[in-house]
Amino acid sequence: MKIAHLVESLDSRGVAAALTDLAEAAPAAGFDVLVVALTPSGHPAVAARLERAGAAPVELNVAPWDPRAVFKVVSALRAHGVDLVHTHGLRPDVVGSAAAVRLRLPAVSTLHHIHTEPADRGDHLRRTAKILARKRFMTRTIATSALQRDWYRQVAGSTAGLSVIPDGAADPGAGTPESAARLRRGLGVDENEVVAVSVAPMRRGKGQDMLLDAVAELAPEEPVTVVLGGDGPLRPWLESRVAGDDALSGRVTFRRAGDPVELLRAADIQLHTTRHDTMPRMLVLGQGTGTPAVATRVGGIPEIVTRDTGALTPVSASRIADELVRMAHDPELRARRGAAARARFLERFESSRWAARLGEVYRSALGYVDAPVAAELDAPEAVAPGGA
Template identity: 45%
Template sequence: MSPSPSIPAGGATPTIRVAHVIHSLGAGGAEHVLVELADVAGAAGLEIVVIGLSPVDEPVHAATLRAKGVTVLQLELARWDPRAILHVATALRRHRIDVVHTHLKHADLVGSIAGRALGRPVVSTLHLIEDAPVGRMATLKRRLGVWGRRLATTTIAVSSAQASWYRELAGRADTVVLPNGVAAPGTLGAEDRATVRRELGAGEGKVLAVTASLMRPEKGHALLLDAVERIPADAGIVFALAGDGPLRAELEARVAATAALRDRVRFLGYRDDVPALLAAADLVVHPSLADALPTTLMHALGVGTPVVATRVGGIADIVTPDTGVLAEPEPAALADAVVALAGDRARRTEMGAAGRLRFERRFSSAVWSAGLRAIYEDALPAR
């Protein structure tokens, strides 16, 4: 029997207790989503418990969530260990959970079975648009994830493109589109902005273009460098690349060996001040080859910096013609879009203002948490 949400005295909105089940709590986009949610859950009448299934070398998000007052349970079980189902079910009972919310394939399977066994509604968020798996094991894992989500009451896609992909993959038409949200970025004063720009070599008369993402093949850094090579040196554009990842050494070697790139491309490594970098930029360039809903572009809208991005995945759900430019994922198109926007300051100013408005209406964490609350209420039995 499913418990009723805790109803406070005085007719206030009842609190819904939600267990978020995820494969682990190391660094990663899906894991960071829970950190964003922790800051706004209370205002939406949500109390969250986070269950990490498997160990990870640096569980950075577990520490962050605990610091925010969130109850975090780390099961420390090997990936796909069937005992996780019993442990999760025990935690759901102990913490009197109303709704189970799962993230990523492993947790989708474990959380869905445990939740349904106890009569709790299950919500699953998709975080990726996956290519066809290679090999039998990868195929089996994807099938298990799809099967687990079939037990869910609701499956959330974070973009319309992701929803279309999943409907075709799973043969289900009941996927709900709700983009994740992020906290409103802080403002950057004129003096701080000037300091950041000087540090990046974007002095007077230069246009600063920032890219912030993990350096993995699908993020398109090689495409970006191909585009930069096509941009005339007298365009006066400095490209700053924030992020780390397996391709960083290869990309740095290419830049160091190429005269057309050496003086215009900066590698910043991992940064914990990405919103400030985006606010200091004249434009944000996102050359991804596949992306469900990149958080960087939400932050770009929030700080009022226009975007040049590739027309792939869910990017078009974020970047509209009044907030940025979408280009086909090929070097000439990307280069032309960057040059055109870099040379049009008035257009950049208009796009920045439109971006801030779009952020508040569509991608703020408050809008997102309210949307989650509505989905949970629909999934719960009548009160």
Template identity: 45%
Template sequence: MSQSPLRVAHLIHSLGPGGAENVLVELAAAADAGGLDPVFLGLSPHPDPVHARTLASLGFPVVQLELDRWDPRAVTRATAVLRGYQVQVIHTHLKHADLVGALAGARLKVPVVSTLHVIEDAPATRMARYKRTAGLLGRRRFATRTLAVSHSQMRWYQQLSGTTEGVEVLPNGVADPGVPDAADRARIRAELDVPDDGLLIGSASLMRPEKGHHLLLDAIARLDPELPVTVALAGDGPLRAELESRVAADPGLARRVRFLGYRDDVPVLLGATDLVLHTSLADALPTTLIHALAVGVPAVATDVGGIPDIVTPETGLIAPTEPAAVASAVQKLATDPALRTRLGAAGRAVFLERFEARGWVERLRAVYDRALAGR
């Protein structure tokens, strides 16, 4: 039975590169599965609002307020935009938007849904703690539903807030890229000079401290030097120059590691790999690992945050955040093609059941409908 269109406004701090930002693109592409009619509102400027361009190219309304973070004018301006689009539900993403959206929703008497995208165990500064608390209070006071993207994040939020009332686990989804194309696989491996008997390891994440790139390099440095491995690091960020310098100064790493920068073809890239390596030190639900499931490529990943919701003994190998343990897991998977095939096939089945975008959007529509019914 078809559903009547539902106008949902998605508020986020900005529409530059990032995992939470990319979630909005995945949602937009599958919006019709839930009868959703989304509007996207970026609150603050970004030097490269790549996702704003993508969303606009898909034909969706995109508004960028261009206000600095935590500018109090954001509430009034956002409220005016949302009123103009006659939104029925407000969906917020990350702390700044949580607070702005909560206050705008109260003014408009519109239900607010908030997705938790990160796990913040110990904010480093007083201001960071204040912002976390402000987002928490905004959600508790005004959000009709709060969505945790993993069971680990649900437990973290319960410890932080003292309750799980109004909170449910709903993992994000990504579009099904289908089985990797042989021509794409061959092209990418040729671009990276992977020999015919070589192994390609892929990683895709922002180069920030919590993403664990130094741990990744520590592990790669411990691999058997005779193992024919090429490591492709997709992504950009504040640590990139430091990481490139480290690799350039180490002949063993320089021989193996390639820096690809920002990529808008991550599923295609990962589909050309033999295994995916993700060494986060903290991560709520990394999209890269969902992409790995989607293309049937097994992963080695660290045992943190929501990663065990994606990578299980049936779909990959989990390791503690210790270089030797990560290297051992990579070595095991790299030298056992039958194991890679078995884990990859199981991962593909898990993706279709739990993380495929159209099913995710249908479940999200049900959340919105419950929020409206319980208003």
């Protein structure tokens, strides 16, 4: 099978980065990946990795509202002999489903967000129209979490044609004492210091302000160094806040990591204190490195972090501080949770398993008689959501 994944761009912070892992795992699951981007991203790293995986991408340079978008996508799909279209995001959903109809191909779409914000009449009508269009034109829909499935059931009235498949990732490999030692040397901390790392994007809703509030509550003698290794529009503000507070500046440091996974491999604890998140890739990768997490109990996070692999807290600076101190003082707890996190990643999130699950959906959408047709494939265990 040749599966075309239609995305907005090859942005290294978007879905295309995960598709590089899928492209590498796909052949063993019985399909090849073609990534088609509507607009160029200026991020050559993703394109280069796709090329190394034998899945050279296509970038179309289609402007927003360009009436030729569907025709350009149709031409690309036809030229590459695509069997099925898999879309990711609002514009790819619209353009990809139209292109699939013209080529008489099945279309699959992954939900990447949960829209729970209050809606006026206009917003409600637009959301309803999107759901109706999805039910009419998409052969199958994929939710990345059970929470997302439940949201979709509320707005669509059923989960017919929907599968729950969490996004996967290539095995990042567990951290080693050598990688931890290198990070400590770079930070100037001794071997008794506990290094807690956050690599979440620095933008609204991701909770770094609340994380700094939590760090400010730590007693001066607590042996914890916090590394903020993400990036984004809020980074200058966060750096300014830390620089202006003696308690924070003595404990918090910023690192511009070319590969955030390197920081996760060297960390004692991963921090992911967001106010909302559907299925954060960095938290999944942290599990793959065998790093126990302190994370907020929101969105799809409880489907990644369990009591065996880390600590889940309410959206509360004080509770985050409490769990961070508890884990910092208990190396045996960190080791036990880290080992469980690594095992959970390999069982649930490793990319070959992700590819195999998607392959089953593709075969079902294409009408193969031996393919499973259940509404949900290997749905994650039920969890009590703590917010969206």
